[in-house]
Amino acid sequence: MKPIRQCDLSGSWATLLLTTGKDGTIDYKKLEDEIDILIASGPNGIYSNGTAGEFYAQTESEFVRVNECLAIKCEQAGIPFQIGISHMSPQISLERLHLAKQFRPGAVQVILPDWFPVTLEEAVIFMQRMEEEADGIPFVLYNPPHAKRVLEPVEWMRIKEKIPSLIGVKAFDKNRDPAWYKEVKEQVNNLSVFIPGHHLATGLSLGAQGTYSNMACLNPFAAQQWYNLIKENEEAGLELEQRIQQFMDKVINPFIVKDQYSNHACDRFMALTGTWADIGSKMRWPYRSIPEEYTVFARTEGKNIIPEFFTS
Numbered sequence: 181m182k183p184i185r186q187c188d189l190s191g192s193w194a195t196l197l198l199t200t201g202k203d204g205t206i207d208y209k210k211l212e213d214e215i216d217i218l219i220a221s222g223p224n225g226i227y228s229n230g231t232a233g234e235f236y237a238q239t240e241s242e243f244v245r246v247n248e249c250l251a252i253k254c255e256q257a258g259i260p261f262q263i264g265i266s267h268m269s270p271q272i273s274l275e276r277l278h279l280a281k282q283f284r285p286g287a288v289q290v291i292l293p294d295w296f297p298v299t300l301e302e303a304v305i306f307m308q309r310m311e312e313e314a315d316g317i318p319f320v321l322y323n324p325p326h327a328k329r330v331l332e333p334v335e336w337m338r339i340k341e342k343i344p345s346l347i348g349v350k351a352f353d354k355n356r357d358p359a360w361y362k363e364v365k366e367q368v369n370n371l372s373v374f375i376p377g378h379h380l381a382t383g384l385s386l387g388a389q390g391t392y393s394n395m396a397c398l399n400p401f402a403a404q405q406w407y408n409l410i411k412e413n414e415e416a417g418l419e420l421e422q423r424i425q426q427f428m429d430k431v432i433n434p435f436i437v438k439d440q441y442s443n444h445a446c447d448r449f450m451a452l453t454g455t456w457a458d459i460g461s462k463m464r465w466p467y468r469s470i471p472e473e474y475t476v477f478a479r480t481e482g483k484n485i486i487p488e489f490f491t492s
């Protein structure tokens with residue numbers, strides 16, 4: 181797979197969720213089946229080892245096997261793919277980058293070291309060493325709101341000035357805050373900005389380039405169709421986004437706010453609700469899994485609010 185140029189980094193990218201058995205072990209046959217379905221949905225790309233891929237909980241051998249499965253299938257299908265090399269330890273991130281190079285992804289995603297907040301200078305030092313190891317593979321900085329150091333748009337550019345191979349940032353748009361998008365427009369250039377999947381229509385209308393989509397967890401086919409709709413009919417795309425927000429507020433957000441489940445537990449729950457792949461219900465230890473029986477309510481509400489995502 182050729183490296184992704186910054187001008188090509190856009191669209192709705194589907195995440196590879198970790199497929200698990202009842203004890204949390206990885207089921208590689210189910211993982212391959214999931215990749216086949218994601219490819220069939222026609223996404224702009226697929227990425228591995230994001231939060232939903234439980235990157236923090238994989239051994240070296242698991243990391244290699246998961247990404248080998250993705251690389252082989254995406255290469256055969258001609259689908260762009262990215263590999264998450266993230267880890268809280270910078271040394272392990274560097275080792276994962278070394279391992280990932282053999283698969284020649286279009287780009288790699290990485291978080292900043294995450295035990296103690298890095299200074300901006302330390303973030304640059306980290307990225308410089310990673311760039312030296314990458315052999316020309318571009319980077320996407322994954323900087324979620326729970327990171328120890330959440331960067332502002334002007335700080336993305338300070339890193340970009342030192343790290344030419346940084347082509348994108350996965351960031352939180354402060355709940356679709358127009359002031360945040362204004363700051364991005366004024367401060368950022370030559371970087372693709374990706375925002376949360378359920379904010380996609382607003383994000384594209386205000387200048388974002390795409391999403392690493394949590395909505396693809398619910399239904400990758402519908403998520404891609406929504407992106408295509410936004411590009412063809414922005415008003416219709418925004419109307420669907422309003423209903424997606426209703427679904428998230430009523431069904432998904434209470435698990436996070438009230439019950440304190442993790443975001444990636446919600447990603448897995450959305451996939452179970454969508455019934456498009458057999459990924460298993462269990463998060464890897466020590467994170468709690470949302471009980472599968474709650475999918476009955478979620479599915480009922482989803483069919484009423486966003487039937488586009490529940491066509492089967």
